[in-house]
Amino acid sequence: MTEDFQHDRLHKVEALRAAGIDPYSRGFKPTHTSVAAKSLLGEEERTPPVSVAGRLMVKRQQGGLVFADLQDGHGRIQLMANRGVLGDDEFARFAELDLGDIVGVIGPIFRTKRGEITVEVQSFQLLTKSLRPMPEKWHGLKDVEIRYRQRYVDLIANPEVREVFRARTRIITAIRGLLDERGFIEVETPMLQEIPGGGHARPFETHHNSLDRDLFMRIALELHLKRLLVGGFERVYEIGRAFRNEGLSPRHNPEFTLFESYQAYADYEDVMQLVEDIVVASAMAAGTPLQTSYQGESINLTPPFRRERMADLVLEHTGRHAAGEELNDLFEEHVEPRLRQPTFVIDYPVEISPLARPRDDDPRFVERFELLILGREYANAFTELTDPIDQRARFEAQASLRAAGNVEAHPMDEDFLRAMEYGLPPAGGLGMGIDRLVMLLTDQPSIRDVVLFPVMKAET
Numbered sequence: 001m002t003e004d005f006q007h008d009r010l011h012k013v014e015a016l017r018a019a020g021i022d023p024y025s026r027g028f029k030p031t032h033t034s035v036a037a038k039s040l041l042g043e044e045e046r047t048p049p050v051s052v053a054g055r056l057m058v059k060r061q062q063g064g065l066v067f068a069d070l071q072d073g074h075g076r077i078q079l080m081a082n083r084g085v086l087g088d089d090e091f092a093r094f095a096e097l098d099l100g101d102i103v104g105v106i107g108p109i110f111r112t113k114r115g116e117i118t119v120e121v122q123s124f125q126l127l128t129k130s131l132r133p134m135p136e137k138w139h140g141l142k143d144v145e146i147r148y149r150q151r152y153v154d155l156i157a158n159p160e161v162r163e164v165f166r167a168r169t170r171i172i173t174a175i176r177g178l179l180d181e182r183g184f185i186e187v188e189t190p191m192l193q194e195i196p197g198g199g200h201a202r203p204f205e206t207h208h209n210s211l212d213r214d215l216f217m218r219i220a221l222e223l224h225l226k227r228l229l230v231g232g233f234e235r236v237y238e239i240g241r242a243f244r245n246e247g248l249s250p251r252h253n254p255e256f257t258l259f260e261s262y263q264a265y266a267d268y269e270d271v272m273q274l275v276e277d278i279v280v281a282s283a284m285a286a287g288t289p290l291q292t293s294y295q296g297e298s299i300n301l302t303p304p305f306r307r308e309r310m311a312d313l314v315l316e317h318t319g320r321h322a323a324g325e326e327l328n329d330l331f332e333e334h335v336e337p338r339l340r341q342p343t344f345v346i347d348y349p350v351e352i353s354p355l356a357r358p359r360d361d362d363p364r365f366v367e368r369f370e371l372l373i374l375g376r377e378y379a380n381a382f383t384e385l386t387d388p389i390d391q392r393a394r395f396e397a398q399a400s401l402r403a404a405g406n407v408e409a410h411p412m413d414e415d416f417l418r419a420m421e422y423g424l425p426p427a428g429g430l431g432m433g434i435d436r437l438v439m440l441l442t443d444q445p446s447i448r449d450v451v452l453f454p455v456m457k458a459e460t
Contacts, residue, residue, distance in 0.1 A: 028104035100130030198222030
């Protein structure tokens with residue numbers, strides 16, 4: 001912001017106050033949004049007066065007329081100030097308004113000779129004086145870091161960005177609606193945890209001064225939700241923030257939104273059906289067809305999705321038989337990037353799945369799946385391990401890995417084991433990253449495009 005621009009705007013603020021006008025008004029009551037106001041004009045030439053409010057985005061003067069575009073949270077509508085209607089003083093005051101100012105306007109709606117639906121300004125009120133200039137060519141801005149860092153300006157200048165976040169809200173609402181209809185209840189579990197379990201990730205650590213002990217931001221929702229199954233809630237879910245102390249990338253933000261659900265007396269086959277239903281419901285909510293594209297690549301989200309065992313895929317693509325972590329490493333390197341259409345990859349090695357039930361026919365593998373689309377994971381789920389003796393042995397194996405330096409190995413959780421010893425019913429569990437799902441269904445290239453305020457590098 002140049003010094004001259006800042007001086008000019010601050011001078012206007014002082015002049016307004018000197019004239020007895022508050023440049024930061026207490027409020028204004030619009031009767032219509034811009035879109036609703038436009039819909040009022042039918043066959044009649046003029047409507048009764050309406051009230052609209054928003055930000056001035058365009059302004060141009062033609063003799064005794066000033067035209068301006070007013071933008072609210074729904075769209076834009078043209079304003080026309082007429083010297084003959086407002087009088088000299090009020091017309092001059094309207095002409096002095098700046099781009100970015102937020103105003104309230106009262107007047108009838110009519111159609112100009114060019115056919116533009118317009119509000120004739122019969123009275124107006126400055127609601128908020130803007131002290132910074134609107135970007136002239138935000139679309140052409142090369143530094144996308146500024147768009148993410150100053151999201152408030154991005155949202156002003158690029159209405160399509162607001163549509164992405166409206167779609168995000170509709171997707172989350174659709175997921176909630178589907179789960180609610182099926183008898184799930186939404187719950188809230190702790191974000192601050194003594195033991196950050198339920199995933200393989202480095203946690204954020206903090207310190208509670210009053211208790212004088214370290215706590216961790218949760219990396220997953222799983223273990224507390226499964227405690228609720230022990231307590232008698234048979235269908236639970238949570239949509240909430242999780243935190244992982246890892247790097248930034250187009251697919252990773254240290255703070256992200258995670259959806260997890262747990263259903264008693266279900267297995268991973270039931271959860272696959274649930275995932276398909278969630279994807280379909282989310283696509284409908286976003287207004288995205290099931291046969292769509294992402295960043296130019298065609299995908300078909302129509303169920304049923306392909307199902308393949310991990311070991312079979314690795315053999316197909318590498319010609320190698322493998323087990324344990326080696327199998328997973330081969331899969332991630334040679335197979336995962338090639339799975340473009342929706343695919344349930346099933347039956348993971350037990351070594352990398354410490355909370356999943358082993359297959360009855362081959363205990364080297366567990367009843368676990370991940371949904372892969374375009375080479376990315378969109379869901380992780382399994383038939384839950386309910387044997388507390390087996391679970392303890394798995395935790396002990398993970399503890400050995402942690403002792404050897406693997407900071408992402410699952411920690412021992414004695415309280416969770418105690419809960420399991422009371423009896424955890426057979427269950428199917430699911431985890432899905434909301435941000436990635438929104439990216440897919442709104443065709444956004446980066447997680448920062450679907451998170452309103454992503455974590456950024458320090459501003460220089």
